[in-house]
Amino acid sequence: xxxxxxxxxxxxxxxxxxxxxxxxxxxxxxxxxxxxxxxxxxxxxxxxxxxxxxxxxxxxxxxxxxxxxxxxxxxxxxxxxxxxxxxxxxxxxxxxxx
Numbered sequence: 106x107x108x109x110x111x112x113x114x115x116x117x118x119x120x121x122x123x124x125x126x127x128x129x130x131x132x133x134x135x136x137x138x139x140x141x142x143x144x145x146x147x148x149x150x151x152x153x154x155x156x157x158x159x160x161x162x163x164x165x166x167x168x169x170x171x172x173x174x175x176x177x178x179x180x181x182x183x184x185x186x187x188x189x190x191x192x193x194x195x196x197x198x199x200x201x202x203x
Contacts, residue, residue, distance in 0.1 A: 123180050124148040126155055130163070130173035145185065152177050156188045 125139040142148050156175050163173070172191035178184050 124151070124185070125178045125180075126152060127176045127178060128159070128173065129176070139180070148177050149186065152186070152188060156190070160190065 121141040121143055123139040123141050125136040127136055128134040140148075140151065142151060152175055159173070159175070172189070174187055174189050176184050176187040
């Protein structure tokens with residue numbers, strides 16, 4: 106095995122994976138930079154934090170019925186998991202009041 110191939114393989118084993126956090130809320134915002142995180146568990150925690158921040162800042166839009174989704178994808182674009190957020194009213198809400 107050549108020295109350059111050996112060093113490239115070593116680099117791939119030691120570098121942290123990059124995760125991308127794409128947001129879909131009527132407009133798609135693709136995270137092109139991504140974030141290097143230690144693994145899937147850390148990516149999931151980051152996604153929960155991000156979803157909480159988005160709910161705080163976009164709460165009015167979400168409450169008015171605009172659905173949104175946060176997808177976490179790997180460097181190849183494979184979706185690892187997603188958060189779907191939507192508000193649905195109960196049947197009571199639609200009942201006609203006398």
